[in-house]
Amino acid sequence: MNSDTSAISVLISGVSLLGLIYLYFWRFTSLWIDEFRQSIFSVRDELFDYAAQGNIAFDHPAYTTLRSMLNGYIRFSHRISALYFVLILLSTIFRNRAFMPMLMSDKWIEVAADLDAQTRRDLNALREKTGSHVFHFLFLSSFTKKALVLLSLVGPTLFVKLYLEHKGQKEKLEVKAYRFSRHSNRFKLSIDTLETEAYVCGKEHALAA
Amino acid sequence: MADSSHDDRDALVKRIAELEAERTFGQHARNISAVVNVCKYLIRYGAIVWVVYYIYLSVVALAGQTTLAALGIHVLGDISISQALAWLLGGAGTLYGLNERRVRKSTVAKLQPRIIELERGYDPGRSTSSLTLRGDTNPDDLE
Numbered sequence: 001m002n003s004d005t006s007a008i009s010v011l012i013s014g015v016s017l018l019g020l021i022y023l024y025f026w027r028f029t030s031l032w033i034d035e036f037r038q039s040i041f042s043v044r045d046e047l048f049d050y051a052a053q054g055n056i057a058f059d060h061p062a063y064t065t066l067r068s069m070l071n072g073y074i075r076f077s078h079r080i081s082a083l084y085f086v087l088i089l090l091s092t093i094f095r096n097r098a099f100m101p102m103l104m105s106d107k108w109i110e111v112a113a114d115l116d117a118q119t120r121r122d123l124n125a126l127r128e129k130t131g132s133h134v135f136h137f138l139f140l141s142s143f144t145k146k147a148l149v150l151l152s153l154v155g156p157t158l159f160v161k162l163y164l165e166h167k168g169q170k171e172k173l174e175v176k177a178y179r180f181s182r183h184s185n186r187f188k189l190s191i192d193t194l195e196t197e198a199y200v201c202g203k204e205h206a207l208a209a
Numbered sequence: 210m211a212d213s214s215h216d217d218r219d220a221l222v223k224r225i226a227e228l229e230a231e232r233t234f235g236q237h238a239r240n241i242s243a244v245v246n247v248c249k250y251l252i253r254y255g256a257i258v259w260v261v262y263y264i265y266l267s268v269v270a271l272a273g274q275t276t277l278a279a280l281g282i283h284v285l286g287d288i289s290i291s292q293a294l295a296w297l298l299g300g301a302g303t304l305y306g307l308n309e310r311r312v313r314k315s316t317v318a319k320l321q322p323r324i325i326e327l328e329r330g331y332d333p334g335r336s337t338s339s340l341t342l343r344g345d346t347n348p349d350d351l352e
Contacts, residue, residue, distance in 0.1 A: 014263050027303075034344070074338035
């Protein structure tokens with residue numbers, strides 16, 4: 001009787017665990033992807049409104065490049081994950097980079113060259129905003145990632161440090177964290193690689209259309 | 210005149226090299242994505258296999274000792290009101306979430322063509338993210 005009861009408990013717990021696995025790996029994963037897409041859509045809308053107000057032409061290379069990058073992020077966000085980012089990071093260390101197309105940062109300098117200072121600043125702000133959304137999606141979107149960040153040794157220290165710096169300022173913590181992480185050249189290069197991929201991916205579709 | 214055609218040819222060669230680099234890079238990104246997918250599926254389906262294995266063990270333990278009807282009565286008899294309420298809450302929450310998602314996707318599908326049309330009025334060359342009208346990943350982009 002007692003072993004029956006334990007077997008039934010295992011059965012019931014197993015079915016509940018299957019439900020949790022379904023919710024976590026399927027439903028929540030797509031929710032986080034939708035959330036990320038929504039944040040990039042809002043940046044794309046801001047860019048569109050900015051151009052619609054006459055600040056930049058819709059066919060200006062800076063506008064089309066930035067829009068292609070945003071389209072790429074929206075299009076392939078189901079591919080982006082922390083593991084994907086780690087592999088991209090490793091590939092920038094171990095692989096010969098001769099096969100790489102022009103990096104997004106270099107491309108950006110080229111296409112934004114003829115913009116006036118104010119427009120360049122505004123568009124750079126949109127690029128930065130995109131970067132902080134990508135950062136949030138990569139490292140903070142899921143429960144596991146949040147738990148890992150909170151449990152890690154560096155997490156609480158960094159969190160307190162950033163919080164103290166953040167106090168009295170309107171900037172979000174993840175924006176701070178993103179800026180902080182960009183001090184690392186390796187990280188910067190990996191984000192740049194990701195941006196390049198988003199641009200190539202977004203452009204691929206624009207060409208096909 | 211000769212200089213101009215030379216410049217055009219150089220620009221074309223540069224453009225072809227750039228497109229080739231983008232193609233190779235795209236392939237490289239797809240390879241990384243394939244590795245990530247394998248890991249992702251191993252974790253997801255590995256977790257399912259692991260849980261199903263324990264369910265199987267519990268069924269084996271019960272086999273021959275009890276009938277399906279007795280098992281059903283036993284399970285239902287063992288459930289306390291608080292457990293039943295917790296399951297009801299979980300199930301209702303899941304259904305609510307799924308319905309909210311369905312409504313959100315339908316709203317996106319309804320509004321999207323209008324937004325596209327209005328934006329094309331400003332920008333005839335408007336580029337797209339290639340998601341479906343409901344905002345889902347394009348089936349062609351799923352590996």
